[in-house]
Amino acid sequence: MHPIAFTIKLFGQQFTVRYYGLMYVIAIIVGIFLTKAEAKRKGLGLKTDDILDFVLISVPLGIIFARLWYVAFLWENYSRNPINIVKIWEGGLAIHGGLLGGFLALLIFVSWKRVPFWRFADAVAPSVILGQALGRLGNFLNGDAYGIKTYAHAPFGLEFARGTPAYSYAHTTPPFDTYRLHPAMLYEMVGNLIIFALMWWWLRKREYKDGFIVSSYLIAYSLVRFVVEFFRGDALCLLGGTGCLPTATASSFLESLKTAQVVSLLIIAGFGWFILYYQLYRKEEVTH
Secondary structure, rough: OOEEEEEEEOOOOEEEEEHHHHHEEEEHHHHHHHHHHHHHOOEEEEEEHHHHHHHHHHHHHHHHHHHHHHHHHHHHHHOHHHHHHHOOOOOOHHHHHHHHHHHHHHHHHHHOOOOHHHHHHHHHHHHHHHHHHHHHHHHHHOOOEEEEOOOOOOOOEEEEOOOHHHHHHHHOOOOOOOOOOOOOHHHHHHHHHHHHHHHHHHHHOEOOOOOHHHHHHHHHHHHHHHHHHHHOOOOOEEEEEEEOOOOOOOOOHHHHEEHHHHHHHHHHHHHHHHHHHOOOEEEOOOOO
8 A cells, every 4th residue: 555646747846646635535526426316315405516515615624623623632743843734635634523524514504505404414424424434445545544553463464655654653663573553444444334335225215204314324433433443553542642541551541541432432322312312213204
């Protein structure tokens, strides 16, 4: 794997295209078609221009909030060289921050276009989880969102290319009898693809109440993320930094907590209650 997809020369300048960014571009394009198809099926009356309007709102907000979330937990590092904050092509976008930005974009869009919030959120959810899967493929090619070390001859362990964050971690973190890492980003990618398959070919066609699809997505993704975090080598820690200490060696319980696991548990509890309290699992007759 290698982070650079290709280079092109335009107007005398050479530009580098990274797989990380390329995967997100593909995710956006595919997401436009999927969201348009699902919005049409749900009778939302949205045109292609409307979906593009949503993309123009959600993508910038998603990226900004995803970056701010990541930087906030690593502020000690970024405060020394603030210019690095804008270098998103090197990685460092946190999905939970992106979801907050996406939620704000949804609020703006449904108020503007006057469509039901939860129905449109259900239409968008499959595209989001597929985009996350493609994003994890970008992480793999970029050599970030890597896992902890495996044993020396583990068949599932991978060695990453020189110059990637994963390579740096593997060569500076003990034990030094192996440089193979868990491909944590691929574990999550597979989980995300399974969630997408269940949502696209099963759940979305069963006509549950509005809000059930997006709530199920958030719960299912949170379960996947909670498990994958046990294998992450660069997980954001609740008290800041990365590479949270194991409970046995941490001076306090909080030092061992990973941000994504805490947030995942809160999402599971919150949206689990939301589904049960409003009985979103009950089917309703199609009126749109």
